[in-house]
Amino acid sequence: MSEKGGLKSLENGVLAKDLCVACGACASLCPYLRSTDGRIVKLHDCDLTEGRCFDYCPRTEVDVAKLHQAVFGRDRRDLDIGSTRRVVGARAIDLELRNRGQTGGVVSTLVSLALEEGSVQAAILTERRADLLPRGRIVRDSREVVTLAGSGYVAGPTLEALNGGSFENEDRIAVVGLPCQITALAKMRVSALDRRTPIDQVVLTIGLFCTWALSYGPFVDFLRKRVGRAEVGKMDITPPPERLLLVTTDSETSRIPLDEIRPFVRSGCDVCLDMTAELADLSVGTVEGRCGWNTVIVRTRAGEEILSRAEAVGAIETESLAEDYLGHLREASRLKKYRALKALEGKGYTDGGYLRLPNRLKRRIMSCGDEGP
Amino acid sequence: MLQNKDPINVIITGVGGQGNLFASQILGQMLLQKGYLITIGETLGLSQRGGSVMSHVRASKRETLPPLIPEGLCDLVLALEPIEGLRILGSYGHPDVLTITNTRPIMPMDVLAGQAEYPELEVVLEKMNELSRRVWTVDATDLALKMGDPILANVIMLGALGGLKILPYDVRTFETAIREFFPDDRLTTNLEAFNQGRTSVKAI
């Protein structure tokens, strides 16, 4: 039995508890919730006891096994990073894509290809304008994709664009999102409520590795104090032991120690189990120590097909991932899970809070207990 | 029925905007013509904007009465809206009271908002019957709408009351009274409304 709820439950269980990650899954569904400045705001009381806002939220009940079944049609095997078909290193052949993108340019390349070849007609991407506020954006022209590349490390309501966008019935849609957003998409798929969102037209989901995201308002206030009004270009995080946020503006690159921005991490991210977007068709992230390359986890046939086609047309090159890189990845992913459960405990959720975990997975997570830093 | 009673105590009730006060003024004017001393107590408050409104019309040939009818002394309730009539019976009714009610409900805001229920008309009438000596109904708003203006419901109600000959006035009294308020061109419509009420009142 899955938990049912409406806006009131969402408000009490998620918004009031500061667990919202501003993924946008509840926005543009109704006039009661609106996203603004990276926040989800309740405008009026809704008295329905069952609503899509509650049903789609990645911070209301997440039944890991059930969602896994729904997306992959089979049980979860790999307890650390979810179902995989293969894990490879990859990068774009096109240098421009590689440079504009966060690391290897794989995401931009795959989305461009899907649009070009017509396997999808629209892609939901995240746009970051001069105000640094992430917004969902519907892209139909492959040439636009590259202009949206790059991370702002700020959480934003990307899925609002899916809910509120206008699509033709025959449109097939790709969505690029953070793990929370990919989880929300999976919840949309399994929701028993009347659809009225184009989730059934989403044929490709590309997840982005994520360890946390920042709250827009406080972070931007901080950033403006550090770098002034100048337009912010690329943002990057350097690998350990340095751990700096590099913020590039027209005039300079500011080097901000990560500890200074930690306070702006959304508290909803503290309880997140998912680093590698385990419910996506294909997850893309960075390989530490392998500069200019992405790590790609291929999870589904749809994911496999687009990557293979990209290789076949010479848009992407792949290499096998060294064992120790894979080990690091698993460890990092497991550690995020461990921290999330600890954080939930810290907030008083001794029963796992919003998470429904198979016992096997729970044991596996807790086993890394004392190894954690 | 009340022709020879002194004093006569009538409560006219309805919703702000229905012309409740106008009805009480006309009734007052008509009884004034018949040699009564009149007092009308009006309770409007902030309720011009869709709230409950009531007027106490008191007539006596002997003395000028104070503006509120004491509990138990109301002779007749003239309700421009059904549940407003019931509300008045709640505080001013007694086993001998007579009730005349319009049949068209006006939904309170909470009902429109789905937070309260408006009872079936039959239930309201049944309760009124239980709480009154006699009850009459008039489809005053429906008739008024047919005449082209819902505001005429108040005059139709006065016509109904006139038709029942409960109070000492007739259409000529009404005509004299209404002349105080309206130019000649509005007279015909009002007289027609009065007559509509006179002929369409039904006992239940």
Place this chain on the structure above:
Amino acid sequence: MSIITEGRSGQKVLLMGNEAIARGAIEGGVKVCAAYPGNPSSEIIGTLAKIGPELDIYVEWSANEKVALEVAAAASFAGIRGLAAMKQNGLNVASDFLFNLNLTGSIGGLVVVVCDDPGAISSTNEEDTRAYAKIGDLPLLEPSTVQEAKSMIPFAFELSEELGLPCLVRSVTRISHARGSVELDDPVPLSRRPHFNTGRPLVNVPALAFHRKLRAKLHRCRDIFETSEFNEYLGPEQPEALIVASGTPGAYAQETLNLLKAEDRVGIIKLGTTWPLPESFLVRQLRRADVILVAEDVDTFLETNLKALCAQKGRELGIKRFLGRGSGTLPDVGEITPDCLTTAVAEILKISYEARPPEYARTAQEAVSRYAPTRQVGFCAGCPHRAAYWCVKTALALDGRDGFLVGDIGCYSLGFGPSGFEQMKTLHSMGSGAGIAGGMGQLARFGFDQPVMTVCGDSTFYHAALPALFNAIYNQANFLMLILDNSATAMTGFQPHPGTGQNAMGRQAPVVDIEAVCRTLGARIEVADPYDLQGTIEAVNRLLVDEKGVKVLILRQLCALVRANRGEKLYQVRVDQERCLGDGCGCNRLCTRVFRCPGLIWDKEKGRAGIDDAICTGCGVCGEICPQSAILTEEI
């Protein structure tokens, strides 16, 4: 031409209490009348304004009650008769002037009519004006019927001239808003040319000398009141108990005794002149019995002062037992009704009285609580205030800093309730919103970080918000003021005000432009149309973020009642029930459940929204809020 101007002596007419007061003013030879509208007093000047030009009486709606009293006093200073009218709260505003005016005294007859609102039927408080008479050593009359309301006014003018003091007349809602048979008198023939005697300055310095003089006037007043026909004793020579009553309870008392068949057991001392008390008259009457029930509206003014009198005259009067609001025999708040008076007297006389069979009463009350849902008051269909509060609510939620709005008195006061989405968080006196916002706007220095908004109507702006606005600008407070300019004093019946281009007597008048005033003061100013929800929300959010100084957003849209009365409609509105989601997720009846305009109806059977054409005024705002664009608006 009306009965009020034409009526002749001896004629019996049906008048509203406030019309009777207006007729009394005419009979008393009034020349200058001024007021600020406020229920239940508004119809006094409203009536006079209509007939002023015809009778050569100057009538004005003043910017506030203090100014109104000053205008009426000026006439008095020039030797002619003046009248100021106001509600109880208005006298608070006028009191600063009143408590200097009492010292200099007046010359031509000056009458101040104050309409109290026992039970706070159309007010935010129930205040007892009579205390002012005592504080200010001023004569006070209290009519208990519509007839007396008329008759006391010419007497008040005479008294005022006799004493050289303004005379207070305290009406109440049950008189001002009642109608009664009134026997008319002819107006006094007065033809005076106003002239100010420069040889007799009205300056109350040294104050003590003037205070001494005032006391002497009050003593003379007491002597006059001793024989006033407005005070009477009705009842047996030796009753078991006495009712002392003023105002409407004075009128209820006789009917109460009739009902209880206790006319031979209880006497009534009905007082019409209640300050200073006619002591000798009272001592004579109070000797009749030792049990005294005092019936009066709002405070224990008579009760307390009678107790003092009885203590003073203890040797003559012996020990009395006082019952009333003070003793709990009558309810200590709310108006005195015939019913509570009857209960009290029955209890005192140990009479068992049932107004109706208890079984009936139970059934009747049950029927009401079960079948008669209450009617909440709210904004009218199409009211621009509803749209404005919708924008306030949305903008504050989007702003997300726990901002809030403070307000004051006008139609927009209803913003505290569901039709204003409960947005108004403080509600006190006229203009207090701007003052409170100014104070809140200073608190940032102590760590206060909530955005503050205030709201004010156009009429209230002129009345009392202006000084608060100056103050905030001068002291560099930080807040956003919304001026809901609907071009009307809508709450009290559409009286003109300085912004309407029309004066009380219907003549053209210069427009005191709110926008120009605010701009001159140095406020940052924007104007928006509250019917344009998106534009207004954006304007509010923009101005809220700006943390510097006083910002004014004028939300300009004509009062929906005014538009409807003109027969104008902006849009024909209908619901496409195919598109309407009704109660489904994605709507949950936003229009009928949350927005709640009376023009919107819920078609229960179909589970869809609809428009009540008889009520809809065609503002088109619901078309903007419908998430499905199912409410179609077609320009007319």
